[in-house]
Amino acid sequence: MEIRRAKEQDMDGINKLLLQVCLVHHKGRPDLFKYGAKKYTDEQLKDIIYDDNRPIFTAVDEGGTVLGYAFCIFQQHIDNNALTDIKTLYIDDLCVDENIRGKHIGSQLYNYVLSYAKEAGCYNVTLNVWSCNESAMKFYQACGLKPQKVGMETIL
Numbered sequence: 027m028e029i030r031r032a033k034e035q036d037m038d039g040i041n042k043l044l045l046q047v048c049l050v051h052h053k054g055r056p057d058l059f060k061y062g063a064k065k066y067t068d069e070q071l072k073d074i075i076y077d078d079n080r081p082i083f084t085a086v087d088e089g090g091t092v093l094g095y096a097f098c099i100f101q102q103h104i105d106n107n108a109l110t111d112i113k114t115l116y117i118d119d120l121c122v123d124e125n126i127r128g129k130h131i132g133s134q135l136y137n138y139v140l141s142y143a144k145e146a147g148c149y150n151v152t153l154n155v156w157s158c159n160e161s162a163m164k165f166y167q168a169c170g171l172k173p174q175k176v177g178m179e180t181i182l
Contacts, residue, residue: 027093027131029138032075032082039092040071040084043121054158057181065119083138085122085131094122094131096139100146112149115139120153136169 032040044064051059066074074080074097085094097119103109117139122132143151152174155162 027085027087027134029083029085029135032084032095034072034075035090036084036086036092036095037068037071037075039086040082040095041068043092043095043123044119046124047119047121050159050162051156054156080118081142083135083142085135092123093126094120094135096120096135098139098142100148101152113147115143115146115148115151117151117153132165133169 041064044066045062048059048063048065049061052061052063075082079100081098083096083098084092086092096117099116099118101114101116102111104111117136120132120135120139122135140151153166153171154177155166157163
């Protein structure tokens with residue numbers, strides 16, 4: 027297995043995983059997530075693949091099949107009145123194909139992102155996880171992540 031920056035040739039594999047992620051979210055929160063949708067159009071995905079401020083990393087096997095991905099976004103609040111100007115790498119989405127989970131591909135992707143962020147001079151790596159996604163919560167806790175802030179809601 028190799029972990030590298032995503033390429034256009036990875037789009038079909040990435041799209042397959044984007045559908046899996048949306049289905050998990052739809053099952054947990056059908057009031058918020060549409061069935062059968064994905065987060066990005068093909069045109070948006072292609073643009074992100076070439077955007078150095080939004081790197082996507084893919085775990086691929088020897089044949090080039092996408093096993094997992096990590097969508098990332100650099101964030102920094104320069105000259106903000108309240109926040110320091112630390113550089114953060116935000117993990118927008120991390121997914122491993124549901125058919126091959128448990129083989130430590132997710133933790134390898136996460137560790138790759140950590141190394142990439144350190145080399146890029148980041149202070150921290152952050153992410154959000156839906157509370158209805160218990161397996162993701164357990165995975166991130168096992169990786170050593172701790173809550174930074176909590177989003178709350180009331181449905182009217």
